[in-house]
Amino acid sequence: MGNRVTPVYILSGFLGSGKTTLLQRLIRHWMEQGLRPAVIMNEIGEVNLDGLLVSSEVPMAEMLGGCICCTIRGDLSVQMAELIEGEKPDLIVIEATGAGNPMEIFDAVTEVSLYLKLDIKPMVTVVDAAHLADLHASQQGKTYRLMVEQIRCGSVLVLNKIDLLEPDRQREMSEFLRRTNPYARIIPAVKCDVDLSLLWKAADGQNNTDPTTQRGAAYIQNGEAAQKSDHYPLHNHHDHSRDQSHDHNDARYEDHRHDHNHDNNDDHNHDPNHAHTHASHEHVTVYTHYFDGPVDSEDFERFIAELPREVYRGKGVLRFTDTASRFLFQYAYREADYLKVTPQGNVPDVAVFIGEHFDRNVIAQQLKELERKQAEPE
Numbered sequence: 001m002g003n004r005v006t007p008v009y010i011l012s013g014f015l016g017s018g019k020t021t022l023l024q025r026l027i028r029h030w031m032e033q034g035l036r037p038a039v040i041m042n043e044i045g046e047v048n049l050d051g052l053l054v055s056s057e058v059p060m061a062e063m064l065g066g067c068i069c070c071t072i073r074g075d076l077s078v079q080m081a082e083l084i085e086g087e088k089p090d091l092i093v094i095e096a097t098g099a100g101n102p103m104e105i106f107d108a109v110t111e112v113s114l115y116l117k118l119d120i121k122p123m124v125t126v127v128d129a130a131h132l133a134d135l136h137a138s139q140q141g142k143t144y145r146l147m148v149e150q151i152r153c154g155s156v157l158v159l160n161k162i163d164l165l166e167p168d169r170q171r172e173m174s175e176f177l178r179r180t181n182p183y184a185r186i187i188p189a190v191k192c193d194v195d196l197s198l199l200w201k202a203a204d205g206q207n208n209t210d211p212t213t214q215r216g217a218a219y220i221q222n223g224e225a226a227q228k229s230d231h232y233p234l235h236n237h238h239d240h241s242r243d244q245s246h247d248h249n250d251a252r253y254e255d256h257r258h259d260h261n262h263d264n265n266d267d268h269n270h271d272p273n274h275a276h277t278h279a280s281h282e283h284v285t286v287y288t289h290y291f292d293g294p295v296d297s298e299d300f301e302r303f304i305a306e307l308p309r310e311v312y313r314g315k316g317v318l319r320f321t322d323t324a325s326r327f328l329f330q331y332a333y334r335e336a337d338y339l340k341v342t343p344q345g346n347v348p349d350v351a352v353f354i355g356e357h358f359d360r361n362v363i364a365q366q367l368k369e370l371e372r373k374q375a376e377p378e
């Protein structure tokens with residue numbers, strides 16, 4: 001493995017907050033400095049569409065169909081070892097799933113640093129200002145609690161999407177971040193357009209290389225740092241954990257649930273702290289739809305506009321009957337975005353929807369109806 005220490009940057013933040021947008025900027029920034037970054041992308045869904053947004057020159061490991069913080073935690077050390085040995089990157093950046101518990105992700109990476117020489121950098125959390133402002137009004141729900149946890153774990157908080165908020169609401173959210181995590185640096189932004197050279201400089205000033213102090217100062221101060229005693233060997237139950245953690249009766253339907261009995265890491269079950277930290281994304285539902293053919297673009301846009309509130313993230317690559325190009329669509333907190341793409345390799349026409357207890361059958365039926373309409377013209 002050599003003596004090289006690989007810096008590891010972790011991007012946290014709720015689904016659709018702007019992590020990939022920040023990742024793209026960071027990669028450009030590092031490459032301009034002559035560095036060779038590598039990326040680990042973690043997605044709850046079975047397909048990695050964010051990967052399409054990252055240059056094919058950048059080595060990437062995909063951890064799909066689960067969360068680093070739980071179901072595919074054991075894969076992380078394997079993926080990191082392979083990247084470091086195979087690609088010899090100057091740094092690794094991990095984009096965590098937006099549904100992941102940031103503390104658990106930090107712990108998972110910290111565990112890997114027992115086997116590999118890593119310099120774990122303080123966590124950057126991207127906050128969707130508009131989504132937060134909305135949930136802040138009621139101050140309840142699992143999504144809100146997870147967002148708060150992500151805010152508390154970040155050493156740098158990028159308050160993103162401020163273009164969607166009035167100035168006084170922006171101020172209110174900044175103040176809320178300050179109260180929630182008085183130790184973090186808060187950077188308001190649109191499309192994560194921040195001074196990247198300052199991101200970790202500011203955080204490094206607060207934290208040293210001891211992983212315990214990097215967990216987000218708010219946690220340490222409040223004495224809530226999770227107590228961990230669990231360890232993973234390097235080549236740990238790679239496929240085993242993944243297979244048992246999902247309901248694979250129908251490959252197109254997945255539920256992101258926690259079932260700790262599937263892990264051979266039984267310590268989890270005896271850790272009282274674990275129960276509360278892990279409850280955070282039991283509620284997340286994922287539906288993946290593989291399209292049989294192109295659909296009408298207006299029908300699709302209408303379908304997206306009418307998505308139930310419980311669906312807070314959608315993304316996909318698809319073909320429309322009335323356009324020549326393929327499109328990458330993004331839906332995040334009631335805003336949709338379409339980008340022309342020419343995917344490299346074999347990317348199916350697919351859409352992934354992530355949300356809280358929504359009815360997957362309804363979404364499936366609506367999409368099938370769009371396909372059927374095209375297959376049987378009047």
Ligand SMILES: Nc1nc2c(ncn2[C@@H]2O[C@H](COP(=O)(O)OP(=O)(O)OP(=O)(O)O)[C@@H](O)[C@H]2O)c(=O)[nH]1
Pocket residue numbers: 013014015016017018019020021022050097098160161162163164189190191192313330331332335336337
């Ligand atoms: N209005 C607005 N939209 C933004 C901003 N930043 C990002 N977006 C859009 O929000 C959507 C989600 O952005 P991503 O960067 O993919 O978010 P993410 O956190 O990587 O999403 P997941 O990987 O699904 O968790 C995209 O359509 C972006 O174009 C912003 O500052 N303002």
